[in-house]
Amino acid sequence: MQLFPCPFCGPRSESEFHFGGDAGNHRPEGFRDVTDSEWTAYLYERNNPRGAANEIWMHMACGEVFRMERDTVDHRVAQSFVLGEGGDNGGMA
Amino acid sequence: MTRHYSALSLFKEGLRGQKGWQKAWRSPAPKPRYDILIIGGGGHGLATAYYLAKVHNIRNIAVIEKGWLGGGNTGRNTTVVRSNYFFPESTELYDLALRLYETLGREINYNIMLSQRGIMTLAHSEADMEMAARTVNAMQINGTDAELFGIEDVRRVLPLLNVSPQARYPVFGGVWQGRAGTARHDAVAWGYARAADRLGVDIIQTCEVEEFLIEGGRCRGVKTSLGEIRAERTGMVVAGHSSHLAAKAGFRLPITSYALQACVSEPIKPVLDTVVLSPGTGVYASQSDKGELVVGGALDRVPSYGQRGNLPVLEDVVTGLLEMFPSFRQLRLMRQWAGIVDVTPDSSPILGESPLPGLFLNCGWGTGGFKAIPAGGTLLAHLLATGKHHDVSRPFDLDRFSRGRLIDEAAGSGIAH
Ligand SMILES: Cc1cc2nc3c(=O)[nH]c(=O)nc-3n(C[C@H](O)[C@H](O)[C@H](O)COP(=O)(O)OP(=O)(O)OC[C@H]3O[C@@H](n4cnc5c(N)ncnc54)[C@H](O)[C@@H]3O)c2cc1C
Numbered sequence: 486m487q488l489f490p491c492p493f494c495g496p497r498s499e500s501e502f503h504f505g506g507d508a509g510n511h512r513p514e515g516f517r518d519v520t521d522s523e524w525t526a527y528l529y530e531r532n533n534p535r536g537a538a539n540e541i542w543m544h545m546a547c548g549e550v551f552r553m554e555r556d557t558v559d560h561r562v563a564q565s566f567v568l569g570e571g572g573d574n575g576g577m578a
Numbered sequence: 579m580t581r582h583y584s585a586l587s588l589f590k591e592g593l594r595g596q597k598g599w600q601k602a603w604r605s606p607a608p609k610p611r612y613d614i615l616i617i618g619g620g621g622h623g624l625a626t627a628y629y630l631a632k633v634h635n636i637r638n639i640a641v642i643e644k645g646w647l648g649g650g651n652t653g654r655n656t657t658v659v660r661s662n663y664f665f666p667e668s669t670e671l672y673d674l675a676l677r678l679y680e681t682l683g684r685e686i687n688y689n690i691m692l693s694q695r696g697i698m699t700l701a702h703s704e705a706d707m708e709m710a711a712r713t714v715n716a717m718q719i720n721g722t723d724a725e726l727f728g729i730e731d732v733r734r735v736l737p738l739l740n741v742s743p744q745a746r747y748p749v750f751g752g753v754w755q756g757r758a759g760t761a762r763h764d765a766v767a768w769g770y771a772r773a774a775d776r777l778g779v780d781i782i783q784t785c786e787v788e789e790f791l792i793e794g795g796r797c798r799g800v801k802t803s804l805g806e807i808r809a810e811r812t813g814m815v816v817a818g819h820s821s822h823l824a825a826k827a828g829f830r831l832p833i834t835s836y837a838l839q840a841c842v843s844e845p846i847k848p849v850l851d852t853v854v855l856s857p858g859t860g861v862y863a864s865q866s867d868k869g870e871l872v873v874g875g876a877l878d879r880v881p882s883y884g885q886r887g888n889l890p891v892l893e894d895v896v897t898g899l900l901e902m903f904p905s906f907r908q909l910r911l912m913r914q915w916a917g918i919v920d921v922t923p924d925s926s927p928i929l930g931e932s933p934l935p936g937l938f939l940n941c942g943w944g945t946g947g948f949k950a951i952p953a954g955g956t957l958l959a960h961l962l963a964t965g966k967h968h969d970v971s972r973p974f975d976l977d978r979f980s981r982g983r984l985i986d987e988a989a990g991s992g993i994a995h
């Protein structure tokens with residue numbers, strides 16, 4: 486059982502967390518001007534890195550969304566951040 | 579040297595102390611140039627090489643594998659083969675695979691131990707039964723075999739299953755596919771490798787593809803740990819590692835890599851002679867020829883390239899299994915392992931040319947591509963040989979994500995993960 490650090494609740498069991506996608510995956514602005522390929526990139530294409538990852542997670546116990554930097558091979562967590570802090574707004578406009 | 583496998587050759591070799599068997603495949607050094615390169619020596623990559631040589635008569639081919647043959651998901655899977663999907667496109671694909679599996683052992687002179695023992699997908703409520711009837715109707719209309727089972731039929735094929743009305747997930751019936759079953763995973767990889775090698779395909783193990791050779795906007799080959807290898811066309815068949823290599827080729831894929839685990843019990847006498855899947859517990863099981871119960875469940879919900887698997891899912895799988903079969907309570911688990919699977923948003927595979935011309939994709943099989951190996955090989959071979967889609971692979975092109983034409987089997991057939 487791995488512990489993930491919720492910036493609000495501290496270390497909690499991995500099973501309390503829900504993966505929310507790549508940090509920085511901004512919804513394209515402009516409605517009709519957005520091309521098919523831009524929508525495809527936003528909706529479906531993923532970074533899915535082998536190694537260092539920068540991701541959005543939700544802690545389902547407190548309901549908060551935050552950003553976490555971790556390694557997808559050894560599962561080591563570098564740090565987690567409140568959105569808007571730590572130099573990246575995590576894709577939340 | 580004995581090449582052909584048969585009862586007679588086994589007997590003759592027995593008299594000679596089993597010393598005359600020819601190696602199943604050569605281990606050549608890579609040539610600087612091939613007509614076609616295949617990255618990944620799992621089932622799909624090896625089958626692609628075999629069908630290129632056999633059906634399209636292209637012999638100057640290499641398969642490049644970073645580890646050992648079948649050491650990826652092909653040698654880690656729970657060996658269930660079936661074609662109980664919902665959409666016509668999926669039935670075309672998976673039933674093609676099942677039909678090819680039915681004659682494969684004879685065709686390649688290798689016993690893949692196909693055992694069409696049937697799969698029982700349980701229904702746990704009246705509403706589940708209505709969905710089961712819908713699935714059975716869809717499968718029959720799409721031209722594959724399916725039967726709607728009531729509780730008495732379930733009792734008959736699964737005498738040890740807990741069907742008590744007090745069960746956490748009571749059983750009402752379910753979907754039966756009699757032609758489904760299991761096959762030996764290693765044998766599928768080794769059988770295709772041996773057959774491809776015999777047709778002249780070079781199989782190169784412990785050689786990792788590190789970069790692509792991109793010239794004039796086309797893929798012209800690869801840079802490997804053993805040097806450059808050039809080819810006119812390249813097929814990328816690396817399952818959970820697809821995004822990693824795609825990044826080197828300059829594009830992203832609609833894929834997330836997750837660990838999928840499985841485990842086996844100690845071997846026991848025959849107790850389970852079908853495959854059973856419970857959508858309620860999310861657990862499926864079968865019994866291997868050695869007597870071990872082979873058990874699997876849902877994905878680990880943490881994107882991962884760590885080929886281990888985490889404890890919470892293993893706990894869920896074991897408790898789910900005991901919910902279904904209380905009599906397995908005293909069994910010991912012998913082994914647990916995981917593979918890195920390539921999951922797409924619609925739980926359907928990706929087949930077709932990649933955004934980098936000259937590089938072709940066979941990936942996105944996620945948790946269920948063992949059953950599809952003969953079809954995945956046939957279709958990628960067709961793409962690599964002709965540069966064009968086969969009718970069966972066309973709907974699975976990467977362009978379905980921008981056309982909005984997804985084939986959502988996660989919703990359609992309610993596959994567990
Ligand atoms: C636990 C588990 C249970 C499963 N159960 C079932 C089941 O019951 N039924 C079913 O149908 N499917 C099942 N699957 C899914 C199935 O195993 C896969 O979909 C299928 O084996 C994929 O085959 P493949 O040839 O595409 O990939 P793989 O067998 O993974 O082969 C890909 C190969 O590419 C190699 N590779 C990767 N990167 C490189 C590189 N850079 N250079 C060279 N080589 C590289 C890897 O080493 C690997 O050998 C299961 C999977 C797992 C993990």
Ligand SMILES: [Zn+2]
Pocket residue numbers: 491492493494495544546547548549
């Ligand atoms: Zn929290």
